[in-house]
Amino acid sequence: GAGADNDLYINQAIVFIEDAIQYRSINHRVDSKSLWLYRWYYSRTCQWILSLTITIILALAFIEKPSSLTVTSDVRYRLPAWNPPCGLTESIELLCFLVFMVDVSVKSYLVGWEEFWKNKWLMAYILTLIVSLTDWIVSLSFLCTENVRIRRILRPFFLLQNSSMMKKTLKSINSTLPEMASVVLLLAVHLSLFTMFAMLLFARTKDGQQDKEWMVYFRNLPDSLTSLLVLLTTANNPDVMIPAYSKNRAYSIFFILFTVLGNLFLMNLLTAIIYNQFRGYLLKSVQSSLFRRRLGIRAAFEVLSSLKEAPANAQQSYVNTGALQQVLQKVEMDSRCKQAIMRSLKMCSCDQLSVAQFQKLFEELDKDAIRQHPPSPDYQSRFMQKIQFAFGHPYFGYLGNVVALANIVSICVVLVMDADKQPSERDDFFLGAINCFFILYYLLEMLLKILAMGLKRYLSYPSNRFDGLLTVILLVLEIATFAVYGFPHPGWRPEFIGLLSLWDMVRLVNMLIVFRFLRIIPNMKFMALVVTTLLDLVKNLRAFAGILVVVFYAFAITGIMLFKGAVISVYIKKVVFSFKGKCGFMDLFGYFQADVTYCLLYLLSLNLICRWAKIYFVAWWLISSVIWVNLFVALLLENFIHKWDRRCHREPLSDVEYQRTVELMFRDVLEEPTEEELMEKLHQHPHLQLCR
């Protein structure tokens, strides 16, 4: 009937508006039941459960068998890692797989059969699940004794497919690959030509004394390649040329040529290429988000305008204000935005909304969230007003910075004086006393500021929150210290009592004081700019970081499978060292232990595994250090240049804080989608039949 139809239209409008708010695609089923399922799937609880499941399945690696998550990494002291019984991690995995199966079925159902076949990500998702389940069954049937577990390498895929940002980024990276491959090919040519030169130049001579260079670095083809590849990472820079250089200074020309061509030209060319490819990346992605938002709003308008209540108007379609209010009440969105839209709807005071009016209403979504700080309290007495003026003044804040600096300097002086003292000679009185004084000052500063600004206004500034929190923690620590060890006095060197020794307490307090000193950042203009750029960058980098996590996880798991056990890790360690500075992060998971004995090294150095290790580390270096770092530089350049250009345009308004999002940063350059584009896209919708 008409009522059921109307309910359906209202529900469609609600979902479309929610899609617009979240920048989601509107290409999903739009019948009543599917809409309910859709809203349920994108509800906070469901998405939270999905994220939790992904986190759990990724975190399993930390407790699964070849893990070595122990406090120390020194094999001499470390206790054997906890070994979960067979079936424990496997049952957790099964639960996760069940959740993923529900996820993939709901997703597939919602996009519809036709779309499903076009969606490669969904197909890959199903395939990954099938492979993982098969591997899981194999694993259980071997009672967890089998070595190769493919499903572990596949795990990061679940993280990847759940984020549309990451999928988009991956597509961008993919389109840059041909150019990157060309430069990598060039690098390979460069490397191989220079390797041949090196082998001819540093050949074995009849005088055994003279061929040190040959012995150590250019003994055979793989050694020469490795030496020069490592030189490309600058890890062995002067060492590799020292023997030849001692023989004849002219040999240095070879190494300088290699470094200048390889490191200075080719490596930076990679940066240039990646930057060139990514220059428009942010803008393009923001532009497509904007299109999705406008499309969602427009779709909502179209379905609302086909409501039966609306008067049939041949020329133009209109939306009833009442229907829109009904929709708005049910839409889940930021309460500030909702109120603003409701308010302008009431102010409009018309009964019907045209397309333009409708879209104008929702422009509130694109606006900066302007946050007004609460006002200071109004004191009646003159004395209080004077106090308020004095301690609410910026100069009081500067004084606080100066005191914090003095505190840092005093800690520094004590550290320098105590540097070479034995722990038993150390006298904690001086530091205890001055810290006590400074912490009292910090407390006073906080209280006076609260008095002057009022608690609400005080807390509305992030710098004050940071400040206040640290001051409270410092105070608690100090009180705890005095409660356990008594007040400081000359020769104050109490024995160890309680959880932490006095020395540890004092160190902790000092570290917190150093950390608190960061409050000066907003006071320095350039620093503030840099810090906000970095924070923006972190926001934009989430997708990149996610992809890095995916790559890293896959590498780490492959690493465990390839080189498990402590004996081999000794060799790995040597390889890691030869790539040092570039592979430091590989150790994060603790798979490659910092070992103390190198004695088994030479036994292994001709092993097959070593070659695998080399290839593995070269791949890791290329991906993490060369490509990822360059992507990072490209994004940083992009972000920073936008920010820098913008800095001149706008002056900071006092007392008003802008919460800028990426979308807002580009607002001036974004193009609004045209009427035709929107309507064409709407008519292509696979499930929505528009009346006209």
Next chain:
Amino acid sequence: GAGADNDLYINQAIVFIEDAIQYRSINHRVDSKSLWLYRWYYSRTCQWILSLTITIILALAFIEKPSSLTVTSDVRYRLPAWNPPCGLTESIELLCFLVFMVDVSVKSYLVGWEEFWKNKWLMAYILTLIVSLTDWIVSLSFLCTENVRIRRILRPFFLLQNSSMMKKTLKSINSTLPEMASVVLLLAVHLSLFTMFAMLLFARTKDGQQDKEWMVYFRNLPDSLTSLLVLLTTANNPDVMIPAYSKNRAYSIFFILFTVLGNLFLMNLLTAIIYNQFRGYLLKSVQSSLFRRRLGIRAAFEVLSSLKEAPANAQQSYVNTGALQQVLQKVEMDSRCKQAIMRSLKMCSCDQLSVAQFQKLFEELDKDAIRQHPPSPDYQSRFMQKIQFAFGHPYFGYLGNVVALANIVSICVVLVMDADKQPSERDDFFLGAINCFFILYYLLEMLLKILAMGLKRYLSYPSNRFDGLLTVILLVLEIATFAVYGFPHPGWRPEFIGLLSLWDMVRLVNMLIVFRFLRIIPNMKFMALVVTTLLDLVKNLRAFAGILVVVFYAFAITGIMLFKGAVISVYIKKVVFSFKGKCGFMDLFGYFQADVTYCLLYLLSLNLICRWAKIYFVAWWLISSVIWVNLFVALLLENFIHKWDRRCHREPLSDVEYQRTVELMFRDVLEEPTEEELMEKLHQHPHLQLCR
């Protein structure tokens, strides 16, 4: 009289046109004698003498006293360097100073008295000369025994002041300094805060076994600062965290945080800032060159139009064609351009030239030099025509590339097989025989190509010149080998005869063959693009390279003065090693010897000189590695992105080669100066009084 006036005007026009061609400023004296002096000063001979003088005075450092320019850098084997007698280098220096004095006087006279006082470079030039001469007198009066020679540090100034490009670049760098200083300040804050954290975190504990980290890296404030500074260069990346990491894995968080913030964020921020500042640099500099050119042409027009012969025309000024021809004949310029201008002047067939016509004539100067390759010879016989078709075809070139590749592969195979053989076991027959065959093929290829293309056309391609030259050298080497050692046969292992052993000859031949393989570059599209970008970059980088040479020279001389003698160089070596990968180039001049004994190290480690060495190397690292490399990256990005954007626009025309200069690269975006700007600038000329 009028004739003398006319002569003066003609001379002025000649000089102005030459200024325009060379992009020189026209703000110099314009009376007859000054013009003669000006043309003499900017004549090739004079400028060549000046360049030679600068080269000589800079090169003096290689033979002056604390130099160590010997073949080996090993102190055990090296002979004492040649010590020039007192007075030899000093008299060469005096001659150079005399040339510089003439240079500065001519320059000062030519710009005129008023301009002289505004020109800071000229003042600095005179000051430098005075200081250098004073130092020279002091040096002679001490009979060359004094240690501190200020004039040596001042020498690179002579290089700097002679190049207008370098002066312009220096100005650009100067304007970027405030932003760079901000980031360096941020880095310093980052470093000092983390140093304090580290000193608190890795403090000395009561258990001597546990504080390895403290012992080695964080013993006191200077040690901690150095450790973290070196970590910022990634030279000690995993080492510095291993002791702490073995104790507790969580300590790695500190090092990762430090590296991510410092290396990934702050260092790349520096790149972003420098790139942002230099984005418009190239364009701006080309734009100002264009302005100078247009101004010179316009000035020539103005003086020519005030010739007495020309009819007085109230509305518009005209230039007589005859006068222009007279001027053109005396102007020194590229003969191709001159002919083109003369030709269009004749084709114009009018008696008078307006401003627009005059300027249009000289647009020939801005045009690409299009080089047509000479035609292939026309053979009459059908057989020769077939041969010409076959060997002039690109496929014949590809075949040559394939053969060169086969040669490389064969050398590679022999190298791998011979890698572990003793020199006495080595059989040179195989390599000798195949190289002989390949070189014969190369000779044949060259001859056939010359036959097909004719010698002139063959030589007009740079790739053929490269190819032919190497083939001839290879042939000569091979003939010499056979002449001395006879033809190769199995077991061909002759003893050492003549200048080079057979083994060295074979190695040299192989190296040349590897080098010859580079001829494939123009055949690969992407490689060709990269190589042309790099060549362009090298052209644009001359000014930067010059500034680097200046900085490097000053650093090297300061280095000699601060740390001369082998004993101290041992310590320097240690510092160099701690900055390894970043300071490798410091050794170029050979001042810091690769030493073998480290025994004196600890005696010196508390010396005052060590601190100086640290500061010296940190400064060097900041300037050479951080700032210069970032400038380089900025320029590379700028160049590459321009080139890349342009690549799509134009298709390569067959048989036509463009000789692109920087000026031409930007032609599409350059703005022509307006009439008003030109005339305003002309009226500001300090020496030229225009009639109207």
